[in-house]
Amino acid sequence: MLGEGIAKGLVETARNFFGSYVSKDRLTTVQYPEERLPQIEATRDFPFLVYDGDDWQAGMRCVGCQICEKECPPKCIYIEKSKDKKPDAVGKPQFYPAVFNIDVSVCMSCQICVEVCPFEAIKMDTEFELSTTDRFGGLLWDKARLSKSNAYYGKIHPTDAAASGAVLAEEKAKVEAKAKAAAEIKVNPTLADAVVKHG
Amino acid sequence: MGENADQFFVNLQHWLVGHVPASLQSIVSALLSVVAILVVFASLFAITTVLERKGLGRIQNRYGPNRVGPFGFLQPIADGIKSLTKEDIVPLAADKAVHFLAPVVLVLAAFSLYAVLPIGRNMVLANLDAGVLFFFAVSSVMELTIFMAGWSSRNKYSLLGAMRAIAQMISYEVPLILASVTVIMAAGSLSTVAIVEKQAGYTGILPHWFVFTPWGFAGFVIFMIAATAESNRSPFDLPEGESEIIAGYYIEYSGFKFALFFLGEYLGMFAISGLGITLFLGGWTAPLSFLTWIPSYLWFLGKLLAMIVVFIWVRGTLPRLRMDQLMNFAWKFMLPMALLNLVTAGVWRFLPEGVLRWIVCSLLVVVPYVLLGRGLMRGWKLEKRVYRFAE
Numbered sequence: 001m002l003g004e005g006i007a008k009g010l011v012e013t014a015r016n017f018f019g020s021y022v023s024k025d026r027l028t029t030v031q032y033p034e035e036r037l038p039q040i041e042a043t044r045d046f047p048f049l050v051y052d053g054d055d056w057q058a059g060m061r062c063v064g065c066q067i068c069e070k071e072c073p074p075k076c077i078y079i080e081k082s083k084d085k086k087p088d089a090v091g092k093p094q095f096y097p098a099v100f101n102i103d104v105s106v107c108m109s110c111q112i113c114v115e116v117c118p119f120e121a122i123k124m125d126t127e128f129e130l131s132t133t134d135r136f137g138g139l140l141w142d143k144a145r146l147s148k149s150n151a152y153y154g155k156i157h158p159t160d161a162a163a164s165g166a167v168l169a170e171e172k173a174k175v176e177a178k179a180k181a182a183a184e185i186k187v188n189p190t191l192a193d194a195v196v197k198h199g
Numbered sequence: 200m201g202e203n204a205d206q207f208f209v210n211l212q213h214w215l216v217g218h219v220p221a222s223l224q225s226i227v228s229a230l231l232s233v234v235a236i237l238v239v240f241a242s243l244f245a246i247t248t249v250l251e252r253k254g255l256g257r258i259q260n261r262y263g264p265n266r267v268g269p270f271g272f273l274q275p276i277a278d279g280i281k282s283l284t285k286e287d288i289v290p291l292a293a294d295k296a297v298h299f300l301a302p303v304v305l306v307l308a309a310f311s312l313y314a315v316l317p318i319g320r321n322m323v324l325a326n327l328d329a330g331v332l333f334f335f336a337v338s339s340v341m342e343l344t345i346f347m348a349g350w351s352s353r354n355k356y357s358l359l360g361a362m363r364a365i366a367q368m369i370s371y372e373v374p375l376i377l378a379s380v381t382v383i384m385a386a387g388s389l390s391t392v393a394i395v396e397k398q399a400g401y402t403g404i405l406p407h408w409f410v411f412t413p414w415g416f417a418g419f420v421i422f423m424i425a426a427t428a429e430s431n432r433s434p435f436d437l438p439e440g441e442s443e444i445i446a447g448y449y450i451e452y453s454g455f456k457f458a459l460f461f462l463g464e465y466l467g468m469f470a471i472s473g474l475g476i477t478l479f480l481g482g483w484t485a486p487l488s489f490l491t492w493i494p495s496y497l498w499f500l501g502k503l504l505a506m507i508v509v510f511i512w513v514r515g516t517l518p519r520l521r522m523d524q525l526m527n528f529a530w531k532f533m534l535p536m537a538l539l540n541l542v543t544a545g546v547w548r549f550l551p552e553g554v555l556r557w558i559v560c561s562l563l564v565v566v567p568y569v570l571l572g573r574g575l576m577r578g579w580k581l582e583k584r585v586y587r588f589a590e
Binding site for chain 1: 254257258259260261262512513515516517532568569571572573575576
């Protein structure tokens with residue numbers, strides 16, 4: 001009969017109306033600033049620079065090689081290499097970036113800088129509350145603003161951080177072994193010929 | 200005490216008017232009533248916008264606005280400030296005078312509708328002998344303003360929206376007025392005050408409201424459906440169908456003019472609900488004889504709020520009709536039902552009181568409803584839609 005469907009619909013909406021006061025499960029809204037959903041591990045937005053230890057300047061992994069600057073599709077990275085050297089994450093003396101700027105208003109979050117970095121120095125961040133009243137200066141992030149500790153990286157991306165840590169540890173072991181070998185060569189010159197012969 | 204509370208505002212007005220010279224008394228008295236209507240119904244509009252948004256939210260399992268003030272109830276203030284500070288854009292090709300006048304006249308017309316609504320006992324601004332006629336005459340001005348808005352904007356969408364609105368409103372005005380005519384027949388008067396007084400008696404504890412008769416019930420349902428269409432509310436909100444014509448006739452309005460349209464539309468909705476209450480639901484009278492100690496204006500306000508709740512509930516339930524469905528419904532169902540209802544009201548008047556007249560009149564309402572409904576739904580088969588080209 002005419003009107004049956006309307007009555008059914010009215011009952012359904014009334015049930016939703018009262019149900020939303022009775023059971024909290026019906027309300028799917030997350031009241032954002034007070035309530036937050038847990039973050040998904042694969043979340044990413046803008047890059048940051050990883051440092052080891054407590055001092056961001058001493059522990060900076062970046063060696064200023066400028067690969068990311070060259071690879072960046074929208075060209076949002078600007079790097080100036082330093083004149084002097086400091087030991088990097090694996091202990092080798094390396095350059096470091098005197099200036100490292102990322103213009104996040106240009107960055108498109110493609111993660112290519114992360115893919116190409118041979119030093120595990122640049123990673124993707126998950127921080128998203130980035131609004132600023134200064135749209136030029138406030139969105140041009142310098143080295144100090146970009147640097148975040150390895151512990152923070154481990155917190156936001158545990159799986160990736162573990163993998164990246166393993167890579168670094170392996171390299172560090174290699175470097176140490178080499179250094180050890182070199183030291184032994186110095187002590188025993190005949191070994192040096194063997195190393196040269198066998199590559 | 201009940202009597203005092205009931206006549207509180209009337210006495211207050213008399214007391215205030217007593218302080219001015221005799222020559223000014225009538226105009227001051229009228230001004231006081233006008234100010235009261237402006238304040239009460241404008242704030243009712245503000246409250247309704249929040250309640251509507253919260254109610255629709257809950258129907259859709261959301262919270263609705265809950266940030267501005269306690270439970271979001273100061274949201275209309277934020278909305279008002281926002282619409283006041285927005286840029287007011289008038290299209291270059293628009294007819295500037297008419298474009299400006301349309302929202303103003305709409306709000307003026309919507310407010311003047313309240314002149315004939317008896318809000319409580321002895322509380323009516325103008326007790327016109329042709330009150331109902333005045334109401335319909337002024338509400339047709341509201342249709343005119345919609346056409347003014349659509350035409351003067353010089354925009355295809357607004358013209359199409361206005362065309363739809365006019366077609367819809369004129370179509371639904373016919374059953375609206377025919378449904379009201381039954382009440383005028385029964386009450387023997389066009390005066391809204393007389394119509395309410397006709398319904399003020401009680402049999403036992405039950406009131407003599409017209410809605411509690413077969414023709415009155417049918418008339419009330421027809422009236423409410425037509426009122427929904429008249430006030431352009433869902434499911435009859437085709438004139439502003441976002442999916443086809445963006446915002447319809449007020450597409451070229453921004454800032455406070457848009458807010459005025461919004462205000463006018465809601466005021467029209469309250470006014471037509473108020474007329475429905477006056478005609479069918481006994482106006483300011485109490486629903487049960489032992490509840491008459493509650494002031495009459497509170498009953499009117501309560502009934503009005505109940506009507507608003509129904510409007511919101513229907514809006515949250517039904518999807519928008521298609522244009523042909525809308526017209527079919529108006530001319531093939533509402534109009535015959537309204538005409539038959541006139542006959543039913545006449546039969547009710549001339550049959551002696553008793554069970555027989557209840558049976559005859561109920562049959563006169565139910566049988567055409569079932570038959571017409573069947574005719575309207577013939578050829579409808581709900582089945583799974585087959586996509587011929589998409590798969």
